[in-house]
Amino acid sequence: MSRLKLRSLKRSRRLSGIKLFGFVWAICLLYVLFQGGKTSIMLFVMVSLLAVYWLLSLLGTKLKTRGSRSLSTDGDRRLLQAGDQVRIKFRMEPPRFLPVPYVIVREVLKRHSGESWSFEESIVPKVRSGGELVYQTPPLERGSYSFTDTELVYEDIFGLVEHKRTVAVPGNFQVLPRTIFIPRWQLFERGLRFAGPQTQQAQSRHETTQIGGVRDYVPGDRMTRIHWNATARTGELKSKEFEHESMPNTMLILDGSAESYPHADLFELAVSTAASLLDYGGRNLIRMGLCTLNASPRIFPPELGPHQHQQMLHHLVDLLPDGQSYAEGYAFMESQSHQFRSGQLLVYISPRSLESFSGMLQFARQRQMTLYHIQIGGFNSRESGSFQKPVWPGAGIQSTHLNTLEELPAAVGGGRV
Template identity: 40%
Template sequence: MELLQTSRFRLIALIWFCSLLFLLFQGGRLSFMLFTGFSAIVLYLYLVSKSGISGTQMTRSMPLAAGERITAGTSAEVHLKFRIPGFMPIPYVLVTERLRRRRGSETTYEVSFVPDWRRRGEVRITTPPLQRGRYSFGVTSCSVEDIFGLYRYTKNIEVPMSFTVFPQKVRIKEWQDFNQMYLGRHLNSISSEVQRETTQFNGVREYIYGDPLSRIHWNASARTGTWKSKEYEKEALPRMLVVLDCAAEYKGRAHFETAVSTAASVLDYGLHSDLPVGLMTNEAAVYWAAPKRGKVHYEQLLDRLIDVEADSGIPLEQVMQTRKLELDSRLFLVFITPREDASFLQFLRWCKMKGMQSSVLQITPEPGRQAANWQKELITSGILSYRIGALHELPAALGGGKA
């Protein structure tokens, strides 16, 4: 492009010089009109080059409501505001915006706007549905052209900005089998007698409507300007460990995304049920987070799910065997995997022999005879099992409707 514009500049300069020679040696009205016309064009091109595009200022924003997050499968709106110094009228400005996804490709968006009389303008870009991951904006290019299309003047603006697209999740209102297993048939909620609070002070949390005055932490409330409540340790809480299988054979990207979203939904259930939850993924770099309670710990686990990929060849049972010292009878293991083989079944029976309760959320888009036989085998072994073809099926499956 630069070489082409240099050639055009030389051509225009040559034509203008020839018109000058024609005026000097030939004279007359025709030569004067040609020289005047070419001089006006050259002056116009010069003024366009000084139009102020080189001093363009830009601000970028993404309007989101307080606490709102961008989740996978949704679009994002980007607002770009420009201010161009100078006085030369500009018919339009062409904007090229670049959006990069970490460990992914770059997407380019081209839009244009007509500056107002103050040489200001605004454009809005709506992205297509985004995948889970971390995104950042690259260099933004602003370009103007003359009316003849001879030159394009470009200004590259770099305004660093990044955002995160979180995995999808659904709200699990009740996990029937889990409640019966740990709370008994006569208790209807996780927040019950099995979670009686001790007198051991555990920290400060956000005020929940209905908290008695005795629970309000007055010092923290005065210091932060928002209501805070005291939090105490709880007794006999089951510890849930979510195990996301990254080494299994998934049928495409969407299949694995369903597994990741299922893991995010189970972690969300643990948060709202006030359970200690942990996460294990058998990626190339194995991730293990012991079960803990609290919003901060939940955010750390969710942050891990943003970057998780199905890029490992380490079998699930092999990774778990290396953590035998951290496995105890208080753990409730939630396996999220499409596997249905004998080796995995043998490992599940080993977990049951060690006193650990297990549950298998089998991610199988198309149920078949083999999947049905696998479900029967697990149920016969006393292992909770659910088949999930899509994320929206999860609440119904855990609420009591086994697939």
Template identity: 35%
Template sequence: MNRQFMKRLLDRSSYPAGFWAITSCVICSLFFLLFQGGKLAAMLFFIVLILAIYLLLGNWSGVKRTRGVRKLAGAAQQSAELQAGHSLKVTIEVQIPGVWPIAYMVIRDQLIRQNGEESVFEGTFVPDWKRKGEVLYSTPPLRRGLYRFGYTECSTEDIFGFFQHKGRIELREQFVVYPQTAAIREWTQFHQMMKGLQHNSASTRAHRETTQINGVREYIYGDRLSRIHWGATAKTGTWKSKEFERESLPKTILLLDRSSRAYRNAEEFELAVSVTASLFRYASSRNLALGLVSVGKEAVYMEPQQSHNHYRQVMSHLVSAEADGFHSLSSIIKDRARQLPAGCFFVLVSPQNGSSILQLLHEIERLQMNPCHMWIHPSGAPSGASDWLKQVRSHGYAAEEIRQLDELPNVLGGAKRYA
């Protein structure tokens, strides 16, 4: 038993290099006192001994028992939606127990994304007389996803840098970064499609408006004079039209292409997700029944609904959606054909084009649905947009090119607005 204790005591790997340096200084000063003697040797020994005791007692400085609180500023603190592309301000307030003097404190905070990506943020503060302090830092613009905070490490060193004292604070929290969205004022082509401008058979499935006013919306070129809301127009200075309640709201299905082979890079897929989220945001604000088909490693189908809870479920799914699918779009449509309601407006959000997409649009029309292709074609992609759009529209299908998310409201707005 004694041999094991002595072996552990003499094991150099269990002690830092600073410990052996201080021990060597104390032993040397002791030998100098014993063999040389005198006031100088005694003074040197006592000074080295006092410094050694001070440095060794720093291990009980209270750093290992540090307590703290993390505060998230802005949207995350108010439980609001934090969208992709925004940074997050984080404040960590620290309380160090004990009375042993500490010159400074280093805080390292760990942020982990859902895919395992780690980011470490570091800050330094000098404790006040109450042994309190805080560190403030801002994250870079965050990507869409689910985030959690890992460990929060506290560390400090003595004045000579011999020993480093560390502690950890358990401040594990989670927050969600939702897809970036654009505020769509009006989806003109959607309403035109339901009124039968694209398909003659759509008029039988179009929803009719009642005489009950449901609110006020932006003026759309072509609105009748009797539809203009003169009171709201006079107050705002811009043309406003009356919004009437509808007898039946049209159902819409949105298919998000999650094929890994369809996207050239991650930014292209993020644009597709943001377009999808923006359309659902518009549908939620207008009480439109919008459903989702999203097939990747896991298949997700959400029936068209109008509730706010449905909107939250869709957004929660889009937070973690990745381009990890391997099924073709045609196979997805065939598998879901029985679930898709006839007469609905079917929107395809995909960067793919060519004969396979035209055949897919024909198949959607054969299932008695009105197809529309939201073509994700970001800036810097190969040209040929006008040729593809003309080809799709020549077959009587709606098609729009989305190059940037900021352009989405103008693309869907259709005709020029007048104020």
């Protein structure tokens, strides 16, 4: 309602200004007709030229203004991660005959969570090439970003008349969660009954007969390894990629209930932890899935391949801790129990302590799955000197704690501070 009142107030002011100027022009015309002389003619011509200029400015702002926007980052990386800054270049081309001394450009960048950033700067457009506005965003957090309609404010040379119009230049981009490199995960080297010895490189492990994907042909591959269907489709030699043994199917379970995260930083740490573990699984050819328990829970079954990996990462981009309660997430897992198979490794990522999720332990025991707990915050690993916490007595659960993302490689690798 306030917007409508503001618009009507501006419209009434504009009409009052037009009426006032029309009255002044009529007085000058009468002055010429009844008085005559050089002074009256000069005054009438000046007022008439000013009227023509304002009329052309008003008509010019009604014409289409072209705009374009381009994004770039330091190092020209195609994928943005949390903490990166984006360099934005907005280019506008107003009508060429429009006599505009400068234009105020207002851009608004919105995040999926509702936050917004406003950028405002004045530019001096050139007659032929238009104007260009270049600005840089602050370090961006994880999320989906989009631009609203750009507002252009024109003013005349005298600064008396202001014209506003909006230009729709759609644009959006995503910022992936921040990740950290994990060189090794002790859980897959020892301590589990199904985890055999693992070398530094995933290719040194023995292969199974289960096809896990397709890769480019490498000189020396056997004829039986060539994937003839993929070769026929692409026109290039392709080889079969087999899965490796001794690596369990892993399901990451990310707690997304609002009551579990008193601070937003805790949820960002949990998301970054899940993304870092997904990167580790992709590098080491581990069939790794993802289950997020928020208001819109979703499950990605453990699979290999870059497509599945990218889907899970992009799902984490605009994830929010908006789940109603922990019980609803547990009920969703029960309803999707066919997605959880015997022998899987469940990695539960949550600020909750071990004692508060007995239902998760019961869920894993009923399906003969191994449970691993990564607790976010709530434990001072630097004072204790170790990231690992003793296994819950009689439960067979291994646990670790994180306060910062930089602690993750040492925490899962069995390191000490």
